[in-house]
Each structure stands twice: as structure tokens, then as C-alpha cells.
Amino acid sequence: MVQTLTPLKETTLPCAEVTKRPAAGGVPVYEAVRRQFDKAANLIRLDPAVRKILSTPMNEIVIHFPLRRDDGRVEMLTGYRVQHNDALGPFKGGLRFHPALELDEVKALAAWMTWKSAIARLPFGGAKGGVQIDPTRYSRAELERITRRFCYALGDNIGPEYDIPAPDVNTNAQIMAWFMDTYQSMRPAHDRQRDMHVVTGKPVDSGGSLGRDKATGQGIVYLIERWANERRTGLSRATFTVQGYGNVGSWAARLLARHGAKLVAAEDATGAIADPHGFDTEGLTVHVRAHGGVAGFGQAIDHEAFLSTPADIFIPAALANQITAVTAPLLDVRLVAEGANGPTDPEGDEILRRRGIDVIPDIVCNAGGVIVSYFEWLQNKQSEYWELDEVDRKLHAKITAAYDRTRDTARQRQVDWRTAAYIVALSHLEAVYKERGIFP
Ligand code: NAD
DSSP: OOOOOOOSOOOOHHHHHHHHHHHOOOOHHHHHHHHHHHHHHHHHOOOOHHHHHHHSSSSSEEEEEEEOOOTTTTEEEEEEEEEOOOOOSSEEEEEEOOHHHHOOHHHHHHHHHHHHHHTTSOOOOOOEEEEOGGGSSSSSSHHHHHHHHHHHHHGOOBTTTTTEEEETTTTHHHHHHHHHHHHHHSSGGGGGGGGGGSSSSSSSTTTTTOOOOOHHHHHHHHHHHHHHHHHTTTTTOEEEEEEOOOOHHHHHHHHHHHHTTTEEEEETTTTTOOOOOOHHHHHHHHHHHHHHHSSSSSEEEOHHHHHHHHOOOEEEEEEEEOTTTTTTTGOOOOOEOOOOOSOOOOOHHHHHTTTTOOOEOOHHTTTTTHHHHHHHHHHHHOOOOOOOHHHHHHHHHHHHHHHHHHHHHHHHOOOHHHHHHHHHHHHHHHHHHHHOOOOO
């Protein structure tokens, strides 16, 4: 097997710290998906058969597998893969490493992937998975063994034309390289080279796409630009706050800062910092790489002060359930651009709506990741490598089309943008089921 050289992300999540932070409470994420789904399904009188099908994930895989630690001890770990729906194409969705990961959360994340692909008109279904671990407790060699053993245990439940994982919280291009290498090693020799597209988000040297690393952040910034243009306000004097300074949050912050916008507060698992004059986002990225988080880069503030920081835009780019009945009243912003999956629960949503705060919902706003994953998958299938300009241009076209569909539906139906995004997704899936019928 070839040992790839891409370093593991240095912005590792100090997971033990996460559990010490006061929880925002909120509606459990799977319940949140159900409520969001029901609201849109009722409005469009979704076909009852399609409604039943989409209400239940197709496959829920729970795997217990052994890990040999560096000191020789053996630990049993639990991994998940939920395949929600594949009416539009192969299952597609990330893999995360997190100590609090559990089946219901993975089910919610898998369903969001189905809606996201449908809204962006990608030929993919929805899936999600991961391993319930605190990655900071394991060495690099142990993380490699976890990845390889999980891939092995999934066996034929994944595949380049069947179910295609990608990076998510606490996983990265290196994990994808190990995953691909393991999958290929399990294939017959004559299939191996064809199967590179079993995962996306790989290192560029190992078949990844240019622009995939920044894709989610880039997509968020394209949509913030569109939102600002439509309101005839520029971004050069805008202020913003970011929760999560990992892949999504740090790219969104750096790309937005290139428009002149100022990052006035940032929070991650290590704490929160603020500076009304604006942070150097590139410098903060270097600091996070070196120190594992934003803490220490500026004046420390508490969680409540972070959420209450006045700004034009808030980009939640960490975990789910951050904007709830408890925290939504604290926000002092004009726009919430959801980088994370499920950062706002239904009660938080209602408060944002009443307060007139715009929301670009996650299933539109963070679709840049899966859109460029689709481009990577296409490039691998055609043995092509596209230039960065081409990737960015195509990403811009696809994600702004998803935004426009959502905005137009919100106007026509007089509904909030999240409900509109669901309507776009469910109407497309309903049409597909009606055309294809239900076997047998
Ligand atoms: P990451 O592991 O690179 O970064 C996660 C960030 O969240 C870190 O900065 C971490 O410190 C912070 N964090 C964790 N717990 C926190 C807490 N309790 N409070 C504040 N900050 C906390 O992960 P990522 O890939 O950037 O993903 C972030 C979010 O974006 C997730 O919800 C993920 O599902 C979603 N997302 C990611 C992609 C992608 O392409 N990576 C695509 C779409 C959506």
C-alpha cells in the first residue's frame, strides 16, 4: 500500500473541552429534520407514498470493530453509515469522527444530504457516517488503522457507483487517501484503477480536485455575495462572526475577508475571541494550525458575548443545534449563512424569522462541498484534471442556481427560505418517484 504524505490536519478538535461547554439545548436533530420535512410536505401536499419513502432511511448500518492501540491493547469502536435515499443517484455524504456521534444524528445528516443534492440538481442521493471517537485520544498511526478497518468493515456497503464518502468534522483529505487505498486494496487488480472515485475530498496528488478543500467556504461566500448584491450593499464594509475555524469556517472567513469584510469575533472548541477592528484571518489560520484553536489570538470573550457580538453576518460552521430558543434572541446580525449542518433548530428558526434575520439554510449554503465532490467524481471517472478556474466557475453556476431556486420558491409560496429549500428538494424527488414508479 502506498503511504500518502499529506499531513493530518493540525486543527484537531479538543473534544474533551466541547463537553465542558454549556449546552445550548435545542430540539434533537432528527426531530428537527422531521419537523422541517413535515412543514414542507404538508404545504405542497406531498404524495403520501413518496412521503412515507422519504421519511425513512433506506439503510442504517452500525458496525462494531476492533482497534489495536499502539501499546497493544484492543478497543472496540462503533461506526455508522446511514444511506437515506438513492432515487437521484449513488448515496453521497461525509464521514466524521466525533465522541458524541450517534445513530439519530447520522440519520438526520444523511437526510440533509438527500435534500442538498436534490436542490443543487446533483445526480446523488444522501448518506452520512462516521466513527464514535474523540480523535485527539489517538495517534496518527491509530487514526490510520481506524480508517482502514472501518473501510474494510463497510465492505460492499460502499462503492464508487453506490455510496461515496467524503470528509466532514475531524476527517480530512488524508483520511480519504487511507480510505481509498484500503478500498482499492480490497478490489480485484483489474478494477482497482477504476475505483478512485469511491471517495471524494482526496488530496490533489491522489486524485482529488483542485478547489475541493475550500469548496464549502467558497460556496458560502458566493452566496453571501449574491445576498449582498440583491440588497445593494457591498461587502467591503461588512462585519461578520464565525463559529468553528476548521475547514469550512476558516475558508469562509479568509475568502470573505478578501472582499474587505471584517471578522470581529470567532469561536471554536477552545474558546471565543473578539476584536472590533477585525482579525487578520490568514494570521488566525496559522495560529489555529499551531495551537489547535482560536484561543489566545485575541481578547477572550465568553460564549454569550460571542453570540451577542453585533455584526452584519454570522457564519455558524461548527456543530448542530447552536441557534435555539435560548440563543437565537442573543444574535445581533442581519444574515445567518449556515456553514454547519443543522446549526439552527426549529425553535431558533422561528425566532430568527420573527426578528427579521435572513437565513441562507444549510442545505443550500454549505452545498459547495458536495458540488465540488461531484466535480471530483466526474474528473476521476473521465481521468481528467480540471483547472481551479473551471472548478470555481462551475461551482458558482451550480450553487447560485440552487440559491435562486430557493429564493424564487420562498417568494412564490410566501414561506421562509428553509421551507422553500425543502419544497425545491421534495418536489424534485416527488417528480422522480412519480416518473419511475415504485417497484414492483
Ligand atoms: P472541522 O473539523 O474542520 O472543524 C470543526 C470546527 O468546529 C473546529 O474549529 C472546532 O473547534 C469547532 N467546534 C467543535 N465543537 C465546537 C463547539 N462546541 N463550539 C464551537 N466550535 C466548535 O469540520 P468542518 O469540515 O469545517 O465542518 C464544520 C461543519 O460544516 C460541520 O457541521 C459539517 O457537517 C459541515 N460541513 C462540512 C463540509 C465540508 O466540506 N467539510 C461540507 C458541508 C458541511
